[in-house]
Amino acid sequence: MTPSDPNAVLQLGGAFTIERAAELKGLLLQQIMAERPECLGLRGITELDTAGLQLLLAIKRCWPRLRLVEPSPAVCQVVDLLRLEDFIE
Numbered sequence: 214m215t216p217s218d219p220n221a222v223l224q225l226g227g228a229f230t231i232e233r234a235a236e237l238k239g240l241l242l243q244q245i246m247a248e249r250p251e252c253l254g255l256r257g258i259t260e261l262d263t264a265g266l267q268l269l270l271a272i273k274r275c276w277p278r279l280r281l282v283e284p285s286p287a288v289c290q291v292v293d294l295l296r297l298e299d300f301i302e
Contacts (some may be wrong), residue, residue, distance in 0.1 A: 222282065223250035224283040226257025229265025238268055245276065255301070261291045273300065 223244055229237060244250075253272070258265075273281060280302045282293065292301055 214294045221250060222254045223248055224250045224254040224257055226259070228260040229258050229268065230260055230262045231264035234264040234268055236264070240270075241268070241272060245272070245279070250279070250281040252282045252302075254283045255281055256285050258285045258288050261287045263291075266291055266295070266297075270300070 226242075227233070251267075255269075269281065273279065282302050283301065284301045288301070292298060
């Protein structure tokens with residue numbers, strides 16, 4: 214995760230899977246609280262399973278104004294499969 218511009222887009226990357234869900238939750242919460250981004254960029258996510266999706270959904274529920282943008286092919290595949298297109302901007 215690297216913030217490209219504070220208060221703009223926090224770029225996420227790597228595998229968002231069950232193996233990393235607990236680690237990612239802590240990192241994401243810390244980054245969101247510190248950076249206060251307007252958007253989470255998802256283009257760097259290389260793998261997404263239901264645990265990773267659950268984490269993104271929980272973040273969106275806690276911060277409803279936080280936009281999820283720039284989905285990677287891995288994110289699009291899961292979002293399309295589960296018909297959650299409205300979840301991504």
